[in-house]
Amino acid sequence: MKKRKSYGSCLIALSLMIALTACNPKSTDTKAADTANKSSAKTDVSAAVTWAETNGLNKTETVDELYSKAKQEGKVVVYSQSSRIKDVKATFEAKYPGIKVEAFNMSTNDIVEKVIREQTAGIYNADVIFVKDASGAVTTELTTKKLVHKYIPKDLSEKMVEPYKSNSSGLVPYFSLRAIFYNTDVYKTSPVTNWWDLTMPEWKGKVLMNDPIDSADMMDLFLAMIQHSDEMKQAYKEKFGKDIVLEGTENASYEFIKRFLKNDPVLMKSSDEVVEAVGVSTQGKPPIGIGASSKLRDVIEKKLSIAATYDVLPKISVVGPSYLYVADKAPNVNAAKLMIRYMAGEADGKSDGFKPFNVMGSWSTRTDNGRTDQPSIDKLKVWNYDSDYFYKNFVKFREFWLKMQ
Structure with missing residues (x-):
């Protein structure tokens, strides 16, 4: 028996319980099962895709264009897996007066649960979702079902390395290990x-x-x-x-x-x-x-x-990528786009929104703003992240x- 510093909960968080329910029909966790079933029943993928297109998530707009629209919205709500979002909030509000940042720091598992429960109930509160994939739960339960949307403006993606440049479910500003x-x-x-x-x-x-x-x-x-x-x-x-x-x-x-x-x-x-x-x-x-x-x-x-x-x-x-998404039916979609650009470093890679995450032990996915005091991405001997394999095998x-x- 191994030694423990802390016993913690042995129950897996809801995002992973959803997968467990799918793999094990006899699961007694009816709460998780109900959430997964309601999510599947009420998610209208085609309507979500239409919403994303209508709101320009496939377009590249200038910062000035987005700021003008975002000021009319007045705020942006961020569900963040990192406590460093508080630093982003301070600099974003200083740079973009008139837009208030409501930031909620939670674990990725809690974010998955919250997004599913809210959208199942027809509540669309979040604008930006900042998460890791949690053994494929985000990709399977949020991305594939269009509860969150990819937003990677061209003037940002052209500075990124593969696979993050063109083969990613969401914008990945950096990864850690x-x-x-x-x-x-x-x-x-x-x-x-x-x-x-x-x-x-x-x-x-x-x-x-x-x-x-x-x-x-x-x-x-x-x-x-x-x-x-x-x-x-x-x-x-x-x-x-x-x-x-x-x-x-x-x-x-x-x-x-x-x-x-x-x-x-x-x-x-x-x-x-x-x-x-x-x-x-x-x-x-x-x-x-x-x-x-x-x-x-x-x-x-x-x-x-x-x-x-x-x-x-x-x-x-x-590799442990951190993703930025626009939540489905985000009430402040222009502010969401502005925030994602800001946290991803903006077109020149120098925005203050990326600085809290550009630390030792994190690797920028861009060619123009990475650190030089640690091995470069191409020198790291790492396994790629396979969300599908992880989701199917974690149980x-x-x-x-x-x-x-």
Whole structure:
């Protein structure tokens, strides 16, 4: 049984429960089932598409044109997965007088639930939705059903790299990762170079992380490993010099997870707790942590002795894109478009709306405003985000994880 820092809720958030209901007709979570069924019944995709076209979500308008219309609307409502939206609110209201920002900071899972419940009830309150995909729940439950809409003006997209330039469900201003952190007072370089290192006796009880049952980002990392089990198999051979022998599991990735859990990882409530525990440790051999790469901004703010490794076999992590969408039937659609442009850096890439997110451990999807103090996008060895695979397989992983505890 692995050690826990915090027990937290073992119930998965509604956005993931919707998928569970679809995969398991006998689910007793009737609340989640009702929400999913009502959402499917009342979502008129063709009407939503028409609304998006009528309101110019496929057009590129100037900032002056949008500001003139947005002032008549007077406000913009943002559901945000990041607390840094408060910084965006301050600079946006200063730049665009006459437009008030109503910002709500929630988890992605809570945003999915709120959007579904509101639109099911015919309530259209949100204008901008700022989320991660939460194991494919956003793509499957919001994007595909047109509860949210893609808005990527041409003068922004032409500065973006693929696949975000032309093959994305929404505008992705940046992405982050789940990274391995280590204490730089003790280690001059990362003590972990292969994910299989974490199954070794020296790391027993010394790996801090979020529980994937409560963290979609952490779950996505394990799902990416499972999707690429052939790579995990090869990484095992490179670590131990021999082929892996499975012990009651179906592939190398599930075997890794099984052995990792036997090594007693410590489950924390948040990435903040993870990096702080790693960065201030006074132990002779401090723990390492797995957490949000964007927490590297805490190195300066909180004077932590931490760094993240970018050289781990077979891959560092899976890409974690952050998406900006216009909510269906947004009451302040012009202000929504103006806000999305602002948060995405505007045409020149220099707007204050992007600055709160342009931190260490986050990677801009544009060619003109990325950081130079970390590896560039083309140098990152990462797995791509596969929302369809993650959505179809998270229940299986979840059941395995709970069984192994």
